[in-house]
Amino acid sequence: MPEIITKYPDIVLQILRESGAECGTGAAQKILTACPPERFCSLPTGEICVYGLNEIPQMTQISAGEIAQVVSAAPLPIFTSEAMLLAIATFAIGVVLGILLCKRRKIVRKGER
Secondary structure (H helix, E strand, O other), X not given: OOEEEEOXXXXXXXXXXXXXXXXXXXXXXXXXXXXXXXXEEEEOOEEEEEEEHHHHHHOOOOOHHHHHHHHHHOOOXXXXXXXXXXXXXXXXXXXXXXXXXXXXXXHHHHHHO
């Protein structure tokens, strides 16, 4: 029987309930006995345990190490919003410093004459 990881476990549980599953009702856990009762769903065809991201260490079928291995192998996006913000800030600081240095050179040159 599957364990599910989702960013929105409460929404998944609600969808399962609305689809006819018994979720969080204290239904008998025959296979997924380690599933927290509030995350357990029983269906006529089997059992499901729904975990949120912060509950990954509680899972029994997938370890946090296995998830980390897959995540670390995924290519990182080059242009994240943080990287773009850093690039823009660096450019802006460079422009301001350039303007200040040009003004300072003009003042020094005027004093030499």
